[in-house]
Amino acid sequence: MNRTTLSLIGAATALAAVTGLASLTGGPSDDAGTAAKAASRLPVQRSTLLCPEPSSSDVSSTTYTAFTPKRSGGGADGGSGKAGLLPATSSPDDVSEENDPQGGKGDNDPVLPLKRPGAPVTTDTDSSGAPALIGTADGPLAPGWTVQQTTSIDAGSGRGLMGTACTAPDTDFWFQGASTAKDRQDFVHLTNPDDRAAEVDLTMYGSNGKLKPTSDESITVPGRSTMPVLLSTLTDQRAADVSLHVTARSGRIGAAVQAADEKRGGDWIPASAVPATSVALPGIPADATSARLVVFAPGANDADLKVRLAGPTSSITPAGHESLHVKSGMTSAVDLGDVTKGEPGSLLLTPEGGEGPATPVVAGLQVTRGKGSDQETAFIPATSAIERSATAADNRVKGSILSLVAPGSSAKVRVTASAGTGGGTSASQTYEIKGGTTKTVAPPKPSGAKGQYAVTVERLSGGPVHASRMLSLPQGDVPAFTIQSLPDDRGTVEVPQATQDLSVLNR
Numbered sequence: 151m152n153r154t155t156l157s158l159i160g161a162a163t164a165l166a167a168v169t170g171l172a173s174l175t176g177g178p179s180d181d182a183g184t185a186a187k188a189a190s191r192l193p194v195q196r197s198t199l200l201c202p203e204p205s206s207s208d209v210s211s212t213t214y215t216a217f218t219p220k221r222s223g224g225g226a227d228g229g230s231g232k233a234g235l236l237p238a239t240s241s242p243d244d245v246s247e248e249n250d251p252q253g254g255k256g257d258n259d260p261v262l263p264l265k266r267p268g269a270p271v272t273t274d275t276d277s278s279g280a281p282a283l284i285g286t287a288d289g290p291l292a293p294g295w296t297v298q299q300t301t302s303i304d305a306g307s308g309r310g311l312m313g314t315a316c317t318a319p320d321t322d323f324w325f326q327g328a329s330t331a332k333d334r335q336d337f338v339h340l341t342n343p344d345d346r347a348a349e350v351d352l353t354m355y356g357s358n359g360k361l362k363p364t365s366d367e368s369i370t371v372p373g374r375s376t377m378p379v380l381l382s383t384l385t386d387q388r389a390a391d392v393s394l395h396v397t398a399r400s401g402r403i404g405a406a407v408q409a410a411d412e413k414r415g416g417d418w419i420p421a422s423a424v425p426a427t428s429v430a431l432p433g434i435p436a437d438a439t440s441a442r443l444v445v446f447a448p449g450a451n452d453a454d455l456k457v458r459l460a461g462p463t464s465s466i467t468p469a470g471h472e473s474l475h476v477k478s479g480m481t482s483a484v485d486l487g488d489v490t491k492g493e494p495g496s497l498l499l500t501p502e503g504g505e506g507p508a509t510p511v512v513a514g515l516q517v518t519r520g521k522g523s524d525q526e527t528a529f530i531p532a533t534s535a536i537e538r539s540a541t542a543a544d545n546r547v548k549g550s551i552l553s554l555v556a557p558g559s560s561a562k563v564r565v566t567a568s569a570g571t572g573g574g575t576s577a578s579q580t581y582e583i584k585g586g587t588t589k590t591v592a593p594p595k596p597s598g599a600k601g602q603y604a605v606t607v608e609r610l611s612g613g614p615v616h617a618s619r620m621l622s623l624p625q626g627d628v629p630a631f632t633i634q635s636l637p638d639d640r641g642t643v644e645v646p647q648a649t650q651d652l653s654v655l656n657r
Contacts, residue, residue, distance in 0.1 A: 189644040193221065193293040200404030201235065201283040201299050201316035202339035202418075203376060208278045209304040215544035216262035216297045217270040217568060217604035218287065221641070231289020234260025235297065235316075237281040238341055238376045264291050270543060270604050272571045282376035283316070284343045293641035296604070298544035300632065302623065307335055308410030310526045311623055313544070313632030314418035316404075318640075319343050323396040323405040323421040326444040326481075326514025327529055330354070330361070330382040331390045334411050336419075338394065340369065341376040341404040348373075348401030354381065355446060355481050356389035371403060378408075391483035393446035393512070414518060415526040417632050422531040425449070425510035429532035432496040432588065433553030433618030433633055434459075434489065434517055439525070441486045442516040443497065447476045453509035454502035458586075460555050461495040465586040473502055476511060494590040496555035496616070499532075519629040526630050528620075533635040535614035536563075540636035541606045542619035545593065549622040552593045552605060556583040559613030565605060567593055572600030585613060593619075607636060 204212040218233065261283060262271050267290055287295040297316040303309045319341075328336050342348045348371045354361040363385055371377050381394065396405045410416035423429065425448055434441055447453040453476040458465045468489050476482045489495070497515060501508035515530040542552075545567070554563060566578040577594040593605045609615050617636040624630055 189646045191642040192645050193642055195292055196286060196288045197292040197295045198286050198319055198343055199295065199297050199316040200319060200341045200343055201297060202314065202341060202406045202408070203282045203378060204280050204299055204301045205303060206278055207303050207306055209306065210278065210301055211274060211276045212280060212299060212301040213272060213274050213544065214262055214297060214299055215270055215272045215602045216264055217541060217543040218264060218267040218291045218293070218295045219539065219541055219606045220268040221293055231287065231291035233264040233285070233287030233291040233295055235262055235283040235285030236260055238284050239281065239374060260285070262297065267291060268568055268576065270568055270571050270602060272602050282339065282341050284341065284374070294539060294541055294639040296541040296543045296639065298542065298634070300544050300621065302630070304625070307412045308416035310415030310625065310628060311621070311630035311632045312408065312417050313621060313634055314406055314420065315634050317406065319402040319404050321398040321402050324512040325394040325407045325419050326422050326446060326512055326531065327419055327516045328381060328392040328394045328407050328409065329390055330385060330392060331388050333413070334409060336381045336407055336409045337378045338381060338396065339376060339378045339406045339408060340371045342371040342373055342401060343404065344401055345373040346401055347371060348403050349399040350403055351397045351399060352379065352384060353395045354385060355393040355479060356387065357391065357481055357483070359479050361385040361387045361389060391444050391481050393444065393481045409529070411527065413523065413525065415630070417528045419514065419529045420531045420635055422512040422514055423534040423637065425512050427508035427510050428500045429511065429513050430496060430498055430555055430557050430616040431513060431515050431530045431532055432555045432616045432635065433530055433620060434495050434497065434515065435519060435620060436490055436492055436494040437519055438490055438517050439488055439521055440518045441489050443484045443486055443513065444516070445474060445476050445482045445511050445513045447478050447509050447511050449509055450478055451509045452477050453511050455499045455511065456502050458498040459489060459495045460498055460557065460586055460588045461493050462590070463587060465498065494553060494588060496553060496588040498557050517633065519631060524627045524629070526628055528631055528633040530618060530633050531635055533616045533618065534637045535616055536607055536609045536636065537638040539606055539608045539641065540617060540639050541604055542634055542636060543604045544602050544621065545605050546602065546621065547595055547599060550593055550605070551590060551620045551622070553588055553590050553618050553620070554581065554583050554607070555588040555616050556585050556613055557616070558585055560585045561612030561615045562610045563615055564608045564610055565593055567596045568604040569596050570599035570601040570603045574599035583615060
């Protein structure tokens with residue numbers, strides 16, 4: 151999906167208006183062939199994030215962690231900023247001087263108010279009725295603002311660890327690996343951050359094509375509200391591997407899929423990157439007992455793909471899974487078993503040689519750790535490359551693993567661990583990633599850190615880099631874990647340089 155959200159578009163517009171970075175021709179006498187000056191990248195002025203309802207379980211606890219990385223030059227206006235979240239049913243006007251995210255004491259105080267970049271904040275809740283959250287950050291707190299939601303469920307459907315990075319609103323989402331099978335309860339959570347209602351279409355595809363809906367596929371999500379929808383109620387057809395397409399015909403929404411299985415735990419299914427001819431799925435754990443690949447070709451043509459596993463030293467072709475044919479409009483699923491064979495890796499899908507243009511696809515992995523009654527599941531989507539930086543907000547001194555894959559050329563990245571929520575000093579380390587391999591590391595630990603800390607990955611040079619972070623918090627014999635992909639944080643936007651001094655307008 152297009153991660154350059156409407157909030158970022160609004161930020162670019164605001165930047166152009168405030169700083170005069172607009173392109174003017176000056177009239178017919180100007181040379182029509184004169185090229186506009188090169189665009190410059192400036193920090194966004196405002197970011198919006200949406201967090202779904204964490205859990206309805208009475209034996210669950212949720213931790214929220216918010217963070218904005220330090221950047222040279224600070225925010226777009228160089229001044230102070232605000233960042234915080236409110237329950238989805240609250241009005242944005244509730245964030246007033248009385249309810250100032252920087253420490254006010256109103257009746258609707260925002261959750262996770264940030265005070266400055268580089269200093270994470272956290273809060274916990276044991277409530278089974280914790281609401282969905284809608285939040286904004288502006289000024290120097292906006293570029294790269296990240297919120298992580300981590301839920302531990304002790305028993306019942308979905309027991310284990312569920313985690314998701316709160317997402318920006320958009321109009322188009324693809325989810326791979328959802329299910330309408332009897333042993334699963336998968337909900338898509340739709341959150342509308344705006345005052346006007348949003349019209350949303352939910353379309354599901356199985357191995358034989360589109361699943362027949364039981365009623366109108368369109369759903370109205372009222373303004374400033376959230377709506378969880380059980381996927382199995384949308385169709386009478388039971389399918390273990392489903393591709394879900396969520397589109398907003400009007401308005402914009404946040405969408406997240408929560409998958410729950412009583413025997414194999416569950417997790418949030420992140421949205422896949424926009425359809426692409428080559429995709430990377432980073433961060434299959436070394437001890438994964440199974441990995442199930444789910445791929446969909448949304449266009450009019452079939453897709454023929456090469457399948458490679460990028461390990462610690464090289465890329466190999468998984469035995470028996472050298473290629474994959476994906477029929478247009480039909481979900482293809484392949485059980486890769488314990489594909490990593492005791493070593494961590496990432497899956498790479500590229501076009502198979504042939505005539506005609508390659509076909510874009512969306513993809514996801516369902517990864518399982520443990521055996522028998524002690525199994526736990528997480529999901530890895532096709533993840534876009536880090537252009538500049540990306541952040542995982544909730545990390546612990548024990549249990550965090552970072553996976554970095556360079557599908558093509560070798561690359562260099564810098565990984566920075568922030569101070570902890572209870573203090574400490576940040577730490578950084580630089581890593582080289584050989585082309586066609588996955589580097590899996592425990593991120594650097596901040597000195598004297600207490601509480602949660604954030605990890606930011608910056609691409610310094612070389613080819614594309616895709617990343618994910620695994621958080622492992624075992625529950626007895628259950629290897630409870632969650633995996634969050636790290637797409638670029640879109641902390642900057644391109645703003646065209648003016649070709650003429652705007653002061654002429656005042657002469």
